[in-house]
Amino acid sequence: MIRLLQIEFIKLWNNRASKVLIISYFALLTSIALVAAIKFDIGPIKFHLADQGIFNFPYIWHFNTFITAFFKLFLAIVIVSMMSNEYSNKTIKQNLIDGLSKKEFILSKFLTVITFSLVSTFFVFIVSLILGLIYSDFNELSIIFTDLEFLLAFFVKLTGFFSFCLFLGVLVKRSAFALGFLILWQVFEGIFRGIIRWKFFDSETTDMIMGFFPLQAMFNLIKEPFSRLGAVQSVANQMGEKLALDYYIHWYEIVIVLAWIAIFVYGSYAILKKRDL
Amino acid sequence: MSTILSVNHLTKKFGYLTAVKDLSFTIEKGNVYGILGPNGSGKSTTLGIVLNVVNKTSGEFAWFGGDTSTHEALKKVGAIIERPNFYPYMTALQNLKLVCKIKDVSEDKIEEKLDLVGLLDRKNSKFKTFSLGMKQRLAIASALLNDPEILILDEPTNGLDPQGIHQIREIIKTIAAKGTTILLASHLLDEVEKVCTHVVILRKGEKLYSGRVDSLQASFGFFELKSDDLEKLSSYLRTNEHFGSIKQENGLVTAILTSELDAQTLNKLLFDKGIIVSHLVKRKESLEEQFLALTKNVNA
Numbered sequence: 001m002i003r004l005l006q007i008e009f010i011k012l013w014n015n016r017a018s019k020v021l022i023i024s025y026f027a028l029l030t031s032i033a034l035v036a037a038i039k040f041d042i043g044p045i046k047f048h049l050a051d052q053g054i055f056n057f058p059y060i061w062h063f064n065t066f067i068t069a070f071f072k073l074f075l076a077i078v079i080v081s082m083m084s085n086e087y088s089n090k091t092i093k094q095n096l097i098d099g100l101s102k103k104e105f106i107l108s109k110f111l112t113v114i115t116f117s118l119v120s121t122f123f124v125f126i127v128s129l130i131l132g133l134i135y136s137d138f139n140e141l142s143i144i145f146t147d148l149e150f151l152l153a154f155f156v157k158l159t160g161f162f163s164f165c166l167f168l169g170v171l172v173k174r175s176a177f178a179l180g181f182l183i184l185w186q187v188f189e190g191i192f193r194g195i196i197r198w199k200f201f202d203s204e205t206t207d208m209i210m211g212f213f214p215l216q217a218m219f220n221l222i223k224e225p226f227s228r229l230g231a232v233q234s235v236a237n238q239m240g241e242k243l244a245l246d247y248y249i250h251w252y253e254i255v256i257v258l259a260w261i262a263i264f265v266y267g268s269y270a271i272l273k274k275r276d277l
Numbered sequence: 278m279s280t281i282l283s284v285n286h287l288t289k290k291f292g293y294l295t296a297v298k299d300l301s302f303t304i305e306k307g308n309v310y311g312i313l314g315p316n317g318s319g320k321s322t323t324l325g326i327v328l329n330v331v332n333k334t335s336g337e338f339a340w341f342g343g344d345t346s347t348h349e350a351l352k353k354v355g356a357i358i359e360r361p362n363f364y365p366y367m368t369a370l371q372n373l374k375l376v377c378k379i380k381d382v383s384e385d386k387i388e389e390k391l392d393l394v395g396l397l398d399r400k401n402s403k404f405k406t407f408s409l410g411m412k413q414r415l416a417i418a419s420a421l422l423n424d425p426e427i428l429i430l431d432e433p434t435n436g437l438d439p440q441g442i443h444q445i446r447e448i449i450k451t452i453a454a455k456g457t458t459i460l461l462a463s464h465l466l467d468e469v470e471k472v473c474t475h476v477v478i479l480r481k482g483e484k485l486y487s488g489r490v491d492s493l494q495a496s497f498g499f500f501e502l503k504s505d506d507l508e509k510l511s512s513y514l515r516t517n518e519h520f521g522s523i524k525q526e527n528g529l530v531t532a533i534l535t536s537e538l539d540a541q542t543l544n545k546l547l548f549d550k551g552i553i554v555s556h557l558v559k560r561k562e563s564l565e566e567q568f569l570a571l572t573k574n575v576n577a
């Protein structure tokens with residue numbers, strides 16, 4: 001296993017484009033801390049984002065995992081190209097001839113995906129913990145470590161998304177086309193939602209059905225955190241509305257994404273096995 | 278003698294096209310094999326199948342007696358297929374380190390092998406800066422990293438300039454001299470003739486011949502003769518039971534032997550009959566002539 005990771009590491013780290021993207025990705029993850037610095041101090045209007053409660057434990061786990069998940073697109077490029085480059089350089093053929101089995105080949109890519117997700121999760125954990133310790137109004141240990149399931153969801157979400165990228169890389173063999181296909185798929189899910197909502201089902205059933213589609217399922221894992229924010233809640237209260245959003249992570253949402261991961265990884269292997277290179 | 282690779286009734290179909298048809302042969306340790314055949318005769322497909330990159334349609338192949346899985350066996354094999362495939366953005370050294378990781382061998386031999394192919398001074402250059410000849414030499418170095426039981430080369434001199442071809446051939450000869458089993462696929466017959474002890478000849482996916490190079494040249498050879506009196510010479514040769522057909526072309530008589538006869542005896546015989554020859558050469562057919570004859574027979 002270590003050997004497979006080392007193999008992939010050599011391939012990635014010696015590629016300048018990948019290296020730059022990986023470094024900028026982790027820099028961006030860290031940069032969420034800069035949000036804390038957003039501070040308007042224009043005469044009577046004093047606004048300090050950090051004081052708005054976004055860094056309060058345990059809300060910070062939700063907020064940071066939601067926001068940082070958008071940066072995953074950087075790594076998506078790395079993953080799609082690490083797969084499709086093997087095809088365009090024909091190195092996949094040489095790897096197999098040199099004695100890597102097709103299973104090991106896919107496994108080495110998947111392990112890389114897991115590693116990226118793990119390291120990202122760890123990064124977000126550390127950055128959020130530090131930010132929280134500085135800005136949070138509540139610092140009791142029991143509160144700090146509530147809602148940590150958002151980190152688990154974050155990990156599953158990233159792994160799911162990267163596995164999808166991996167699968168597209170194997171399927172399409174060209175990085176630009178694979179990324180295009182990813183966008184196309186997002187559009188497809190949107191259009192499909194529109195059609196079934198318009199013609200067939202009410203909004204609840206539509207949501208349920210869409211929850212089975214890969215990208216929507218990944219998005220469902222961590223729901224938007226803004227309506228949970230104290231300020232938003234109080235505004236809603238004043239308007240006489242009660243925002244009762246279900247922002248918790250449900251076990252079946254995790255299971256759906258795990259199932260997609262299994263499908264993508266096994267699918268990549270099946271395609272590779274069937275293909276003549 | 279131990280068997281390195283055995284192929285039994287191997288068949289590969291690409292849709293309607295049968296690229297390899299019911300092919301069987303074995304590779305024994307210590308020999309230098311050539312797979313011969315015109316372009317599109319299924320050489321590369323056969324190698325692709327045994328090297329785990331092309332799926333077979335039916336039939337079997339087994340490495341080292343079949344005790345290990347194909348990918349484990351391939352760690353003991355060195356192979357280059359068609360073009361050298363490396364990561365263009367990595368240096369020669371980095372690429373070879375990666376191969377060591379894949380083959381699960383130590384990195385000690387990298388320098389030694391780079392030296393063997395004459396690339397040691399370019400080890401820190403990126404692969405994409407290499408010329409085709411250098412790429413091919415790097416591929417050979419990479420195939421040798423694990424001191425393989427067998428080295429498989431598919432058209433190793435394809436697309437190279439004469440100098441490059443010469444370099445590759447010298448390297449192959451050096452390796453063969455060390456006792457490494459080599460399997461060389463080529464359509465260049467003189468290349469195979471120069472280095473191989475055994476050949477497998479393919480045509481349209483079918484095996485025409487497999488065995489030793491010298492038993493392929495099973496005929497007794499032929500004589501080329503010149504004389505002032507060609508008529509007398511040919512008419513005598515026609516009466517001699519050692520010869521089959523006699524051809525006369527541009528003042529040169531070619532007499533095909535049907536049984537063993539050495540040049541000295543013939544010379545004496547002719548002299549006794551009062552025929553003085555000005556030119557007498559005993560030759561064997563070259564592999565090329567044999568090959569063309571063999572592939573033509575099937576056509577007819």
